[in-house]
Amino acid sequence: MFQLDFKSGVPICDQIVNGFIKLKALGVLKGGDQLPSVRALASKFSVNPNTVQKSYAILEANGIIYSVKGKGSFISDDETSANAVLESAKREFIAAIKHATDLGLSTNEMINLIKQNSTAKEDT
Amino acid sequence: MFQLDFKSGVPICDQIVNGFIKLKALGVLKGGDQLPSVRALASKFSVNPNTVQKSYAILEANGIIYSVKGKGSFISDDETSANAVLESAKREFIAAIKHATDLGLSTNEMINLIKQNSTAKEDT
Amino acid sequence: MFQLDFKSGVPICDQIVNGFIKLKALGVLKGGDQLPSVRALASKFSVNPNTVQKSYAILEANGIIYSVKGKGSFISDDETSANAVLESAKREFIAAIKHATDLGLSTNEMINLIKQNSTAKEDT
Amino acid sequence: MFQLDFKSGVPICDQIVNGFIKLKALGVLKGGDQLPSVRALASKFSVNPNTVQKSYAILEANGIIYSVKGKGSFISDDETSANAVLESAKREFIAAIKHATDLGLSTNEMINLIKQNSTAKEDT
DNA sequence: GTGGTCTAGACCACA
DNA sequence: GTGGTCTAGACCACA
Numbered sequence: 406m407f408q409l410d411f412k413s414g415v416p417i418c419d420q421i422v423n424g425f426i427k428l429k430a431l432g433v434l435k436g437g438d439q440l441p442s443v444r445a446l447a448s449k450f451s452v453n454p455n456t457v458q459k460s461y462a463i464l465e466a467n468g469i470i471y472s473v474k475g476k477g478s479f480i481s482d483d484e485t486s487a488n489a490v491l492e493s494a495k496r497e498f499i500a501a502i503k504h505a506t507d508l509g510l511s512t513n514e515m516i517n518l519i520k521q522n523s524t525a526k527e528d529t
Numbered sequence: 530m531f532q533l534d535f536k537s538g539v540p541i542c543d544q545i546v547n548g549f550i551k552l553k554a555l556g557v558l559k560g561g562d563q564l565p566s567v568r569a570l571a572s573k574f575s576v577n578p579n580t581v582q583k584s585y586a587i588l589e590a591n592g593i594i595y596s597v598k599g600k601g602s603f604i605s606d607d608e609t610s611a612n613a614v615l616e617s618a619k620r621e622f623i624a625a626i627k628h629a630t631d632l633g634l635s636t637n638e639m640i641n642l643i644k645q646n647s648t649a650k651e652d653t
Numbered sequence: 654m655f656q657l658d659f660k661s662g663v664p665i666c667d668q669i670v671n672g673f674i675k676l677k678a679l680g681v682l683k684g685g686d687q688l689p690s691v692r693a694l695a696s697k698f699s700v701n702p703n704t705v706q707k708s709y710a711i712l713e714a715n716g717i718i719y720s721v722k723g724k725g726s727f728i729s730d731d732e733t734s735a736n737a738v739l740e741s742a743k744r745e746f747i748a749a750i751k752h753a754t755d756l757g758l759s760t761n762e763m764i765n766l767i768k769q770n771s772t773a774k775e776d777t
Numbered sequence: 778m779f780q781l782d783f784k785s786g787v788p789i790c791d792q793i794v795n796g797f798i799k800l801k802a803l804g805v806l807k808g809g810d811q812l813p814s815v816r817a818l819a820s821k822f823s824v825n826p827n828t829v830q831k832s833y834a835i836l837e838a839n840g841i842i843y844s845v846k847g848k849g850s851f852i853s854d855d856e857t858s859a860n861a862v863l864e865s866a867k868r869e870f871i872a873a874i875k876h877a878t879d880l881g882l883s884t885n886e887m888i889n890l891i892k893q894n895s896t897a898k899e900d901t
Numbered sequence: 902g903t904g905g906t907c908t909a910g911a912c913c914a915c916a
Numbered sequence: 917g918t919g920g921t922c923t924a925g926a927c928c929a930c931a
Contacts, residue, residue: 412729416930423631453593453931473639487633494632496531498639502646507547508618509554509611515622516640522623522756523636540906577908579927582920590714595784598919599915605784659877664921671879673825676812678881690903701923706905723930735881742880746887746915747894757802757859761893763870765787770874770883788915827916 417452421460426490431492436482440470443478459487468488533574541576545584550614553604560606563592567602581596657698665700668706674717677728684730688718691726714775781822789824793832799839800863801852808854812842819848 407424409417425484428434440446443461447454453474461478468486503516531548533541535593552558568587571578585602588594592610596602629639656670657665676682688694691709695702704756709726716734720726754765779796781789800806811816816831819826826844833850836842842852877887 411610411721411724412727414721416722418930423628425645427631430631456931461928491633493628494540494634495638496644497632498625498629498634498642499646502643503623503627505622505625507551509615509620510618510622512643512651514619515643515647516621518619518642519626519639520635522626523630523639527636550910566919568918577910579909580907583906585919596919597783598788599917600783601918604785643908675879678879680917692903693903697922699927703924707921712825719931720904722905727902736790739881742873742877742882743886743890745880746873746877746882746890748893750891751896752795753866753870754874755799755802756869757863758866760869760891760899763865763891763895765889766867767837767874767884767891767911770871771878771887790915799903831915 409452417450418456418459418463421446421450421457422463425464425480429469429487430490434480436480440478440480490498500526533576541574542580542583542587545570545574545581546587549584549588550631553593553611554614558604560604562604564602564604657700665698666704666707666711669694669698669705670711673708673712673728677735678738679716682728684728686728688726688728781824789843790831790835792827793822793829794835795817797832798853801841802861802862806852808852810852812850812861844864 407427409420409424411417413420414444424441425434425519434440440461443451443454443457446452447457450457455528461470465472467489468481468483469490471480471481504513531544533548534545535541535542537544549558549564558564564585565573567578567581570576571581574582575653585594585596586610587601589596591606591613592603593614626639655668655675657668657672659665663666673682673688680689688709689697691702691705694700695705700707709718709720713720713726715737716729716731718726719729722747750763779792779799781792783794786791796848797806804815806812812833813821815826815829816866818824819829822829833844837844837862840853840855841862842850844852851893874887
């Protein structure tokens with residue numbers, strides 16, 4: 406699973422959303438896999454069930470999971486959702502580039518930081 | 530100068546802070562230059578003086594400007610503050626790289642996004 | 654807890670900041686301990702919530718506490734912040750030594766004043 | 778003479794007062810020596826004459842200088858004023874000790890800082 | 902209920 | 917006129 410960082414300033418709700426997105430991107434969770442129930446996860450994280458509920462709603466709204474009444478929530482195996490995640494990742498990264506540029510980082514410095522810090526595959 | 534975006538959701542206070550950081554990074558403002566007075570900037574932006582005051586306090590706490598009661602606020606000519614900004618920019622960018630990696634972006638895709646989107650100089 | 658002195662001329666905001674720094678230095682408050690909510694402390698001290706808010710923001714900026722929206726504010730368990738406080742205490746004390754020297758106090762007089770006035774432990 | 782630090786946050790007025798106190802304590806200025814005129818010092822420091830005027834008034838109120846209408850301001854050779862300076866130096870130093878204690882410095886650490894940093898004579 | 906931002910407007914110290 | 921602190925009170929996001 407993933408960990409929550411209560412001190413980071415990032416809303417718990419977003420951390421849960423991102424946690425599942427990462428698990429799916431990494432292949433740990435695959436289409437059809439069942440998520441923990443809202444209450445189970447809330448109790449595991451010592452977090453308000455409303456917060457988990459909100460996260461699941463966001464994940465479902467983005468097609469990353471789907472919920473079946475009376476059964477639970479499951480990882481969607483829809484390709485579209487994967488693309489949506491990639492697109493939003495790109496949008497966020499472009500925002501980060503602009504911010505870094507504003508603060509005075511050169512393109513070369515950015516590229517070096519990527520080479521030094523990315524654990525990603527060279528190509529997808 | 531810079532513009533405020535009241536719809537962006539980004540606190541006005543932070544927008545002002547970032548505005549001056551950019552102006553300093555770009556070299557538009559240099560050590561010793563005087564900033565507009567709290568009241569002048571507040572009226573120019575149609576914003577409450579307290580908000581500008583807060584921004585100036587943050588800038589001063591980070592060593593980017595210094596304020597003298599009764600005289601005004603001035604761009605600091607301390608090299609350390611400039612470096613602090615660069616370092617924090619790097620840390621934020623590394624966080625963005627990790628996030629993008631988690632979401633499935635490859636290093637090549639990231640580098641391409643930089644080449645397409647950065648308006649920064651190649652080198653600093 | 655600590656008391657506020659409204660007549661002292663020292664900003665209330667700073668008194669609150671120093672109050673919590675002391676409580677942490679004394680070990681009364683430890684990492685993870687929850688602070689009173691902004692509103693609770695404001696009402697206890699008969700002070701405006703904005704003032705307490707400002708104090709908490711300063712404490713957070715210095716890594717002494719961390720705040721979580723919707724949950725509360727907590728004493729940081731980061732060692733670094735404690736060291737930062739000690740370092741700044743040393744810097745301020747060195748400035749005081751230089752000032753006293755300039756005004757004609759001898760080293761022996763200073764040491765005597767410490768022996769007569771410090772309520773601190775001999776060693777840390 | 779002495780220098781003003783416009784960035785230090787210490788009021789200019791106090792810096793001028795302290796400047797002359799130091800010069801007298803160091804023996805650079807002695808009883809009967811004439812101070813620069815208000816206007817001359819104001820222009821030298823690029824400071825408002827009102828500010829210098831205020832400093833001279835504080836120095837005179839403390840018996841450190843005396844003013845003669847139409848002639849100028851002079852260093853007082855009154856022994857009492859020297860003692861007043863010493864007493865106020867002690868009071869300020871005691872405040873610094875309490876502050877340092879609050880922030881967690883032990884008496885031994887304070888004494889070591891004095892031994893390492895004081896350029897004062899051992900005894901007065 | 903919790904922290905956080907913002908407006909409106911008073912008041913203070915300093916220059 | 918300049919920065920800085922404070923009160924009063926509204927409103928927002930998050931839990």
